[in-house]
Amino acid sequence: MRTLCYIGLVGLFAVQAHAQGRVTATTSTLRAAANEVFYIIIEASGGDIQDPDMEPVTAAGIHLDTPSVRSQTSIQMINGQTSTTQSRNWRYPASASREGSVTIPRISVMIDGQEYFTQPIALEITRALDLGAQAPGNTREVTTDDLAFVRMNTDKATLYQGEALTLTMQIYWMDGNVAVEGAPPFPETEGFYPGPEWRNNRTEYVDDRLYQVTEFIRILYPALSGDLTIGEWTWQGAVRWYDQRGRMKRTGRAFRAESIPVTVLPLPEQPANFSGAVGNFQIKAALAGTQLIQGTPVRLTVTLSGQGNPNTLGAPVLPELPWAHVSEPETTVQQHENSPEVVKEFGYLITPLETGENRIPPLNYVYFSPLTKQYETAQTQEFAVSVGGAEGAGSLVAVGGSATDQRNRIEVFDDGILPIITDPGILTHVSRDPGARPSPAAYVSPILPLAVFVCLTLLLRWRGRLASDRGYARRFFAAKRFEKTISDTQGTPDPVETLGRALRQYIADIFNINDAGLTSSDVETVLNKHGIDSDTTALAVRVLRACERAKYAGRASAAEEVHALHAATCNTVERLQATLREKRP
Template sequence: MRKTLSIISLLTLIITQVVGQVTFVASANKVVELGENFKLSFTTNARGSNFKPPSLAGFQVLAGPSTSSSTNIQYINGKASQSISNTYSYIVQATKVGKYTIPKAKITIDGKIYESNTLNIEVVKGAKPNTNDFDKANPSNKNQNNSANDIFVSNNLSKTTVYQGEQIISTMKVYSRVGLRAFNDFKFPSFTGFLSQDIETPSQINLQRENIKGKIYNTGVLRQLILFPQRSGTIEIDPFELECVVQVKAGKRRNFFGEMVDTYADVQKKLKSPIRKVKVLPLPTNKPASFRGTVGSDFKMAVNIDKNETSSNESITLKVKISGSGNLKLINKIDIDFPSTFEEYDPKISSNIINTIAGSRGSKTFEYLIIPREPGDFTIPAIKFSYFDVNSKAYKTLSGEDIPIHVTRSNEIMVSNNNISISKEDIKTLGTDIRYIKQNNFELLPIDNAFFGTWKFYLFYVISSLVFILVLFILRHKIKQSTNIVLMKNKRANKISKKRLKQASVYMKQNDQAKFYDEVIHALWGYLSDKLNIPASEISRDTVKETLIEYKVDEKTINSFIVLIDDCEYAKYAPSAEGAQIGNDYKKAREVINGFEAVL
C-alpha cells in the first residue's frame, strides 16, 4: 500500500499541467454554400463548465453540442507536461444566402467566465463542382463533361498601375473545386523589368475556402513576392505554370452489394495563368537634389553623432538611420557634405528589413567614421534625404539640423587607438612634400660602385645563359627518350623483374608455393619481353632462343633460362616442393636475370 502511494505521489510531482493562459477559440469555415452542412467548434485548453452557446440565427442546428476531450502528456529532459483540449461541436446548415456574424460563446473555468471570439461566415448560393474531368485528361472518353473553371491558377497583383520603384505584391495561387492530390512541377515567371524579393511562405501549402464569384474554391498560396518596377511603360509578366494531380470522376460501377457507386481516377493537369500587365508611370521631373530613387511611404530619418567636441586626429562616429516602407534595399548612399579637413571613410551599412504581404518595411543605418585633421570650429550641414511618397504622389524631403563640431589641437601627430568596427577603405595622403629623416642604421653605396655593367655582371649573364642551354638540352633529351617506347621498356625491364622477385620472396616466406612460382615465371618472361621488345602474345621458348642468339648470348646462359622456366612451371602445379628447392629456384632466377643484364 505504501509503495502504491509513493508511486502516485511521484507521478503527481512529475506531471505538471501546463495551462498558462486560458484560450477559448471558435472555428468554422469562413465561406459555405447554401444548404451545406459544416462543423462549428468551440475549443478550450482547460476543463470548464456551464458552457453557453451563442445564437445561431440564419443556421439550422442539425446536431450538437457534442463534447470531446483529449489529454496529451509529454516527457522531455526529465520534465513532464500535460495539455488538455475540450471541444464543443455543432453540425449546422446554412439556410439563407448572406453574411453572418456568430456571437461569442461563454464558458466558466475555475470560477471565471471566458468568452470566445466572434466568427464571420459568408453563405453563397454556390454551384456543385464538376468532377467529370476524366474526358479532358482522356479524350477517348466522350461521355463525360468538363469545366475548366473547376481548377485554375492566377497571379494576383495588389496593384496594376504604379509609379516606377513603387512596390507591388504578387501572389501566385491555385483555385480548386476538385480534389487536389499533388503538385508536380512549378514554372514561375521571370519578372523581367522588376526587382523581386521573396516573401516567406509556409513550406506546407494549406488550402483555405474562398468565395470567387459566388462559387467556393479551395485556394492555396504557392509563392508571394514584392516587385519593384525598374522602368516606366507597360511591363508584361509571363504566365505562371503548374503541373498537378487531381482526382476526377471516371464513371460508375457496382459494389459488393450491387449498388451503383462512383469511381474516381487521378489525372495530371497542366495549368497556366493569364499574362499580367502592369502600367508603370514615370516619376515627376521636379526631383530634389537629394533624391536618389527611393520610393515608398512613411519614411523617417534619425541622425546621431557620438560627440561634438574632440581633438584633431581622433575619430567621430556619425549614424544616419532611414526607416519606412518601400524600396529600402536600393538605398546605398546618403549625401553628406563633410568639411574638407575631415578624413571620411566608407560607411558601414546595416539593414533590418522584413518582407510581408504588407510590403517591404524596416530600416537601414549608415555609420560613418570621420577624423578631423585640423583644429577649429566646423559645421556639418543639415543632412537631407528625399523620397517619392506614393500616397501623396509628390516628393518629400527629410532634413536634419546642422551639426557643430569643435576640434582642439592634439599633441599627437596621428591617433590610431580607436577600436572602431568600421573597415577603412581609402586613406588620403597628407603632407607628401615632407619626408621624415631616417634615424636607423643603413648602408650607403658609392654611386660608381654599381653591379650593373661590371665584368661580374657580364660573367653572371654568360654563366646563366650556359646553364639555361644545358638544362634545355637535358630536358629535350629526356622528352625524346620518353617517346621511345622500346627504349623505355628496355630500361624498366630490370626494375620490374626485381619488383616481381621481391613479391615472390614474400610468398616464399609465407610458404605459398603456387603464388611464388607464378611471380618468378612472370618476372622471367616479363623481363625478356621488355628487354627484347617481344610482345607478350608472341613470346615463347623458341622466339626467345632465336632472339638471344641474334644478341650473341652464349648458349649456356640460354639453356639455363629454359631449364629454369621448365622447372618453375613444373613446380607450380606439382606437389609441394621442399623449402630448399624453392630457395634454390629463387636464387637461380636472380642469377639468370643478372646474367642477361650483363650482356643485353
C-alpha cells in the first residue's frame, strides 16, 4: 500500500512538471529604456489552446500592441494510435513608461480545458538608452525624448486679415542610425485659407547634439478677424535606432507640439477702389507696341508681384478708352518655389477703333500694406500710341462712269471684252430662277461666324472663371480628383487611409473648405450646415469613422474590408452628387 502511494505522488509531480513545461514566456530583453519597445514571447503546446489572458500584464503598467501569432500542428502515430499536438506562439510588442523594476506577472493559458501559467519575469526599466558609441562623448545619457522630438512655430502672432502667415513644423531626430516612423498630418487650421507649402532638410545642434531636421512650411491666410488658433500638432509615430551591438531597437512615440494662438486684426475702412489684396506688391505694365493699326488688337500685360494671397489679387480696372475696345483679362499665376512670393499676370487685348494719336492712362492698384498699416497705391506708366488706318481701307471708288444713268447700263467695248456690270440689280435679276430655292448653306453661312464667336467667348469666360474662382474650380474637378485618388487604392500600402482621404477631399472640394485635419465630426457639421439630408450625412460619417478605426487598429485591413469600404465610399459620393443636383436651382 505504501509503495502505491509513493508511485502516485511521483506520478503527480511528473504531471505538474509536464504541465508547467507546456507554457513558457520569455522577453527579448531584460533591460529596456522607458517607452522602448520590447517583445513578450509566449509559447504553448497541447491540443485545444486558447489565447493567453494578458490583463494582469496591462494591469502591471505594461502597454501591449497587437501580437503576431504563429501556429504549428504535428501528428504522430505510435502502435496504431494517432496523437495530434498543436504549438502556438504569440509575440507581443510591449513597452513600459515607469522607470525602475517591473515584473511581468504569470500569464494564464487554457489548454485542453485546463489552466496553465507561465513564470513571472523581472525587467529593469531605465531612463537612458543603450546607444553605445552613438551617445555624444559617452558623457551624457540619452533618453527616448532626446532621440526625436517636434516643434511648431509661426513667424508672427498678430497680423491683419488676409496677411500671409508662415507656419513651420519641424521634426528633429538625432544624427546617426536613428529614424522616425509615421506620416505626420497637418494641424487643424480652421479660419485660415491654405496657401503654398514646401519642405526643407537641414542640420542643427541642440544641447551639443547634432540633429537632422525636416521642416514642413505652409503659408496661411486668415479669412476671419478675431482670435484664431492653429491646433496642436500631434501624431502617433515611432523611433528606430541601433544599440552598441548593432541590434535594432524601436519605441513608439506620441509626438506633440502645443497649439498656437493667433490674433487677427480687421482691415481699416476700405476705400472704394480697394482691390482686395493684402501684402506688399509691385505693379508694372508692358504694351506689345505703340504703333497700332486700326482694327488690329495689341496686348497689354499687367504684372502684379509680391507676397500675398494670389486668390485675392483682383484684375486691375483699366480706364475707359473711347477710341478702343478692351477685352476681358486672361489671368496666369506663378507661385515661386519654396517661397511665399507670387506673380500674377493679366493680359488685355486692346483693339483700336479710331485712327489718330491716343494714350493709355496709368493704372492704379490699391492694396493694404501690413508694413505701413495703411492702404497704398501702386501705379503703372502711361503709354502714348499712334493708330494708323488699315491697309486698303480707303474710300470706295465706283467703276463704270459717274453719271447716274450710265451706272445702270452694261457697256460692251468689243467682242473680246466682257461687259462691266455696274448695276447690282441686273446680277440679281439674271441669276434668279423663279423656281429655285436657297440652299441650307445660304441660311447657315451668315449665322456660323456669329455662333463660333459666341462659343469661343463662352469658352474663354469659362476658362477665366476656372482660373480666378477657386471654389468653382474645386467643385468642377472634385469628381475627377476623387476618381483618380480611389483608382490608386490598390497600389498604396494603406488603402483604407486612401479611401478616407479621397472622401474628405471630395467633400472639402465641393464646399471649398480646407481638408487638412478634417475629421468625421467636422464632416458631419459641414454637411448639416449645407442642408444635406440626414441619411447621406450619416452614411458619410459612418464611412469616415470606419476608416479612422481601421487606421488605429494596429493591423492591416482584410481584402473584404477594403472592398466593402471602397463600395461604401463610392456610394456616399454618388448620393452626395444626387443630393447636390436636386438642390441646384
